[in-house]
Amino acid sequence: MPHHSLKLIVIAAALAAGSVAMAQDNTPPREQRMNEALQTYRDGTARNPQPGPAARAEESMKRGARHAGDSVRHGAHRTGEAVKHGAQRTGQAIKHGAQKAGDAVGTGMEKTGDAVRRGGEKLKDKSAG
Numbered sequence: 001m002p003h004h005s006l007k008l009i010v011i012a013a014a015l016a017a018g019s020v021a022m023a024q025d026n027t028p029p030r031e032q033r034m035n036e037a038l039q040t041y042r043d044g045t046a047r048n049p050q051p052g053p054a055a056r057a058e059e060s061m062k063r064g065a066r067h068a069g070d071s072v073r074h075g076a077h078r079t080g081e082a083v084k085h086g087a088q089r090t091g092q093a094i095k096h097g098a099q100k101a102g103d104a105v106g107t108g109m110e111k112t113g114d115a116v117r118r119g120g121e122k123l124k125d126k127s128a129g
Contacts, residue, residue: 051059
């Protein structure tokens, strides 16, 4: 029995060595693989070139213009809100001032009426007395 096991091990080792040798025969040498990798890299670079200085500057200017536009839009919105708030406050102040003026006129008329009444009473007392 042990003799059969040894034969099987020897046969398996020979097959493994043969398959490794065949695999080595099918793989290209290192230099060829490196050349192929370099060529693939160069081809990829040609298909997807990096932008030059002019293209980068143009993109930077476009991005800056977008940011400036966003800032102007934001500032205009805030200014509009401030003007709206100021107009509301001014309207409230005018309303409050009108109420105070109305109250003052009413009080003044009331005081004038009281003074006229007192003056009338004094005249009445003088003429009766």
